[in-house]
Amino acid sequence: MIKKITPIPALFIISLLIMISVFIIRLSFLPPQIPLFYSRLEGDAQITDTWMIFLLPALSSILVGTNHFVTKKYFKENRFVNLLTFYINTSIIIIITFIFIRIIFLVT
Numbered sequence: 001m002i003k004k005i006t007p008i009p010a011l012f013i014i015s016l017l018i019m020i021s022v023f024i025i026r027l028s029f030l031p032p033q034i035p036l037f038y039s040r041l042e043g044d045a046q047i048t049d050t051w052m053i054f055l056l057p058a059l060s061s062i063l064v065g066t067n068h069f070v071t072k073k074y075f076k077e078n079r080f081v082n083l084l085t086f087y088i089n090t091s092i093i094i095i096i097t098f099i100f101i102r103i104i105f106l107v108t
Contacts, residue, residue: 007086007090008064008068008086008089008090008093011090011093012060012061012064012093015057015060015093015094015096015097016057018097018101019056019097019100019101022100022101022104022105023104026104026105026108029108030050030104030107030108031050031107032049032050033047033048033049033050034047034048034049034050034052034053034103034107035047035048035103035106035107036048036052036053036055036103053100053103053104056096056099056100056103057096057100059096060092060093060096060097063089064089064092064093067085067088067089067092068085068089071085
């Protein structure tokens, strides 16, 4: 029996593939340090090593995984919460992918 592919894991995998491919393509143009922490006021505090850009996909996976776990554990039968979690997870994946790509292209 073929298992149905749900949209969130498929979207997350596509997002990861896009982020990895953009990183690999632009790797030779990346400086050793990139601005990542825009919420910090000082200029030097915003800059970090290039490999720290992978905090964004890690943050995305933690948020999506936590949302999925809480929804399936506590709100399995609640259709509204399931739909709300679907839209929140989709937004998280799209926004973090956009931020990742934007940072990569701004620094190169």
